[in-house]
Amino acid sequence: MANTDNKFKTVISHAKEYGYVFSSSEIYDGLGAVYDYGPNGVQLKKNIKDYWWKSMLQLHQNIVGLDASILMNPKTWKASGHIDAFNDPLIDNKDSKKRYRADVLVEDYAESRRQKAKKEIKRAKKRFGDDFDEAQFVSTNKRVIRYNQEADEALERLGKYLEAEDLDAVKNLIIELGISCPVSGSKNWADVKQFNLMFATKLGADSASALDLYLRPETAQGIFVNFLNVQNTSRMSIPFGIAQIGKAFRNEIVARQFVFRQREFEQMEMQFFVKPGEELKWFKHWKEIREKWYNTLGFVHEEDYRFKPHDKMPHYANAAEDIEFNYPFGIRELEGIHSRTDYDLKAHEEFSGKKMRVHDAETGENYIPYVIETSVGVDRLFLAIFSKALEEEDLGDGKSRTVLKLPSILAPTKVAVFPLVKRDGLPEIAKEIIEDLQWGFKVLYDDKDAVGRRYRRQDAAGTPFCVTVDYETKDDQSVTIRYRDSMEQKRVKIADLKALIAEELSFKNWATKA
Numbered sequence: 001m002a003n004t005d006n007k008f009k010t011v012i013s014h015a016k017e018y019g020y021v022f023s024s025s026e027i028y029d030g031l032g033a034v035y036d037y038g039p040n041g042v043q044l045k046k047n048i049k050d051y052w053w054k055s056m057l058q059l060h061q062n063i064v065g066l067d068a069s070i071l072m073n074p075k076t077w078k079a080s081g082h083i084d085a086f087n088d089p090l091i092d093n094k095d096s097k098k099r100y101r102a103d104v105l106v107e108d109y110a111e112s113r114r115q116k117a118k119k120e121i122k123r124a125k126k127r128f129g130d131d132f133d134e135a136q137f138v139s140t141n142k143r144v145i146r147y148n149q150e151a152d153e154a155l156e157r158l159g160k161y162l163e164a165e166d167l168d169a170v171k172n173l174i175i176e177l178g179i180s181c182p183v184s185g186s187k188n189w190a191d192v193k194q195f196n197l198m199f200a201t202k203l204g205a206d207s208a209s210a211l212d213l214y215l216r217p218e219t220a221q222g223i224f225v226n227f228l229n230v231q232n233t234s235r236m237s238i239p240f241g242i243a244q245i246g247k248a249f250r251n252e253i254v255a256r257q258f259v260f261r262q263r264e265f266e267q268m269e270m271q272f273f274v275k276p277g278e279e280l281k282w283f284k285h286w287k288e289i290r291e292k293w294y295n296t297l298g299f300v301h302e303e304d305y306r307f308k309p310h311d312k313m314p315h316y317a318n319a320a321e322d323i324e325f326n327y328p329f330g331i332r333e334l335e336g337i338h339s340r341t342d343y344d345l346k347a348h349e350e351f352s353g354k355k356m357r358v359h360d361a362e363t364g365e366n367y368i369p370y371v372i373e374t375s376v377g378v379d380r381l382f383l384a385i386f387s388k389a390l391e392e393e394d395l396g397d398g399k400s401r402t403v404l405k406l407p408s409i410l411a412p413t414k415v416a417v418f419p420l421v422k423r424d425g426l427p428e429i430a431k432e433i434i435e436d437l438q439w440g441f442k443v444l445y446d447d448k449d450a451v452g453r454r455y456r457r458q459d460a461a462g463t464p465f466c467v468t469v470d471y472e473t474k475d476d477q478s479v480t481i482r483y484r485d486s487m488e489q490k491r492v493k494i495a496d497l498k499a500l501i502a503e504e505l506s507f508k509n510w511a512t513k514a
């Protein structure tokens with residue numbers, strides 16, 4: 001996996017080959033930016049959602065769950081600001097007739113500058129060997145300083161112009177930076193225009209009276225409109241949170257980057273309701289919790305992810321940061337953490353005429369709570385975990401193996417059980433083991449090909465443990481367990497197998513990893 005482009009292609013083809021992700025309606029040539037999850041993909045996705053759900057609800061007694069509908073009364077979207085302001089700035093190239101997100105063109109430009117800086121650093125590292133002082137080089141090398149400055153300045157100006165909704169300035173910035181159409185190379189740009197991302201649909205059979213609806217573009221509003229229902233029925237008092245996992249839809253213009261940017265995707269969102277004035281303390285608290293959560297999955301700060309304050313503050317927030325992940329195609333947003341103030345509840349109070357307040361027993365006053373939101377796309381997290389896990393590992397002597405080092409708690413299949421050969425009673429013992437293990441874990445049986453090839457198949461599919469039944473098993477009731485990541489093999493009693501695997505997959509062990 002020599003370069004990032006190749007790595008990304010390898011990720012996409014591996015995801016297809018091993019039944020993780022397929023193009024939607026592929027026999028009809030697919031549908032842009034819409035994907036289906038295959039047998040392994042759906043299981044990995046489910047395990048990711050379970051891990052998040054348990055971490056939110058089981059480990060916080062003041063967080064409860066919700067499953068709101070995708071279709072909502074359209075007044076919801078007027079109140080939330082999505083009808084008026086859920087737009088992307090688009091720009092057409094007059095020669096190629098291709099349409100782009102103006103902000104993404106500038107972000108890609110900034111990323112290309114940073115990549116140039118990285119190349120300089122890599123070259124210098126090679127030249128100076130062990131004596132290389134990277135921090136000093138980055139702060140003194142003229143070319144590196146210039147590339148990083150160009151990236152910073154472009155993003156800063158973009159943020160400023162978007163904040164001021166100055167679309168002419170965004171177009172001028174694209175021209176000034178010399179950005180050309182990625183397809184044709186032309187710099188002949190039309191004006192930047194706003195484009196609403198919501199999918200519209202109709203409710204009702206009679207076209208004259210049918211109600212215009214939208215597919216929800218985020219799950220959060222389902223939480224806000226249910227705020228009082230949930231609070232009253234679950235007897236929660238501030239601070240408390242409501243968590244939800246569900247589909248969201250956006251008519252995205254930039255339809256590339258695999259499952260990273262889709263038109264139909266899933267979000268895991270948690271809205272945490274706090275006292276006004278305390279929101280920034282809670283914002284910091286949730287940033288820390290979410291960072292620790294990613295660390296439990298093996299994500300390394302700076303190497304895999306970083307925190308990034310928003311270039312443009314969303315209209316509803318007084319603090320907003322993204323957790324950005326180092327994807328094979330560049331560093332991009334994985335999760336947003338937002339201090340949403342009382343923007344949403346206040347707007348719903350105004351538009352619905354219903355009070356969205358809680359009672360403060362100390363002051364005797366009723367007030368609208370402030371909200372901290374953590375919002376991560378399941379598909380983006382799936383891609384982050386999958387691409388980090390996929391390795392072409394050098395085994396020496398010109399040998400290598402493809403291995404998908406998924407965190408074992410998330411792996412689709414936990415254990416593969418093999419009889420060494422297909423005779424002499426070994427398959428029967430393997431099946432007995434499966435019958436026992438299947439009550440606790442997703443297991444599979446495989447008796448095709450040599451055991452070495454079966455190991456390689458499971459390595460590539462991401463299965464963390466393989467168990468082999470051999471002739472000695474008959475005498476000593478022991479089997480060989482082989483670990484995917486270390487390839488270590490050890491002999492264990494069949495009777496101890498379940499407890500050993502349960503310990504490896506224990507939620508407590510994973511969720512408390514430093």
Ligand code: GAP
Nearest residue numbers: 218220260261262265334335336375376377380
């Ligand atoms: N409720 C806040 C909200 O929706 P957002 O930053 O627009 O904020 C939150 O979206 C998360 O949803 C993002 O960080 C990303 O992980 C995911 N997401 C957004 N658009 C997406 C898309 N088109 N495809 C896949 N995931 C997406």
